[in-house]
Amino acid sequence: MSASLSPESSAAAKVFPSPNHGERKGGQRPNMLILHYTGMPDAGEALQWLCNPISQVSAHYFVFEDGRVIQMVPETRRAWHAGVSSWDGETDINSSSIGIEIANPGHPGGLPPFPDAQIDSVTALAGDIVARWKIPATRVLGHSDVAPGRKLDPGEAFPWQRLHETGIGHWVPPAPIRDGRFFSRGDEGMPIEALQAMLAMYGYSQKITGVFDKDTEKVVTAFQRHFRPERVDGVADASTITTLRDLIARRPQSAA
Template identity: 45%
Template sequence: MKTALAASALLSALTLTACTTVQMDRGTYIADTSHRAKNADSRIRFLVMHYTEIDEAGSLEVLTGDQVSVHYVVPDAPRIERGEPVVYQLVPEDKRAWHAGLSSWQGATELNASSIGIENVNLGPIDGNIGESGHTRWQPYPPAQVDALIKLSRDIVTRYKIPPTRVVGHSDIAPQRKIDPGPVFPWHALYDAGVGAWPDDATVAAHLAGRDPKAPSDVRALQEKLKRYGYDVATDGVFDDKTRRVFSAFQMHFRPSDYAGNADAQSDAIAQALLDKYFAN
């Protein structure tokens, strides 16, 4: 019995030592990792959504080429293996992919270095008919694709603790040059599944306060709200083409029924409802 107890104690001591003192031989030096800093966080702070504009085969060819890359590709018709949808991972999560380009969100730039990118196989606008709200026909995102996207996104935001307001579209972080993932992207379905942000209807109605949703609103006030939420936008009250593109990007995300880019009462109410919900403090 004494021998067994002694052996058990020795094993426990060895286990404790192994847990508290880890040395890694890296060839030309040894790294001792027994001291761990508390003040550290993940490189990954944002999740960025895209569409590919081409089919699955073309998407994989381009995204494994020399110009651009992305962490994940979600097919429009994912195959099922062992009862689960299959998505493509092209870049390890701890590596930087070339998907965001010149971009900005909540004051952060160079988002390639701090984000995971997801490309969804989708053609985007499928005709050239541009009306009041831009392209009038967009490629839908099929239910099977949305299901796979939800499962992938929920896993990512959970593991990296990505806040709802940092789940964004390419058009959100680069509104002057990008319109993906477009106005039919399933933002609300993602929100219902615990991914990303969405305003509360009752709060929007309260801020609208009976106004006509299309009634003009103060440009500077809307600029300031969107700047606070995360958009890279001037706050000078000038309604120029750059500001219109930012307003349109915001509307494609949160009011896709009309993304003409006008400063209107409903957009102002949605922006304030988002600030109330996610930036109250």
């Protein structure tokens, strides 16, 4: 992609090309949208890193704190943003997704809030991509959803509900946090098997073993980070389980 070309999305101002991309394997079309934070203190340095051949990482779009959007990789190409990841049985997420990098220091920088101008631009960009590629709401995800434990972005401070209110992504109001029965590392039995089956049904890479092990804790944590961000602790309390049940029950018909 030449810098002289126009961006494919009307939400982007210009093209700043990255060499880090390849062919989508098997001729796949994008059917997922993955959101990331840069996790670096300086947006300019993050952008340069995504365009450096040495880094071996990239994304299709980059959104600055002030709302400016630039395109780095053509949408039909396979950007290198998701790494080792999985969703709903797919393991080559890079070949089936479009990636957006959002400039934010993230957890390493104390999880500062995303500015309104930035989220407005993310919303406009995501809405345009989802409409043009007909990406289902349940396949608008965070990096942490497709790589539980390995990745934390875009983090529990990201306003998923705000995107959902404009028609982007799947969301239900999180069930209130209350005292009561909960499941955590080391628990075993049919309730754990049922929890694991629900997580796998929604799309998470979760084995059904009946044992609440380290991997299950990672998936529960990733789920909370996106869908029940008030408390992210990897403990499957009633709020977490009820929110998961409601998400499954209210999935759009086409995603069932």
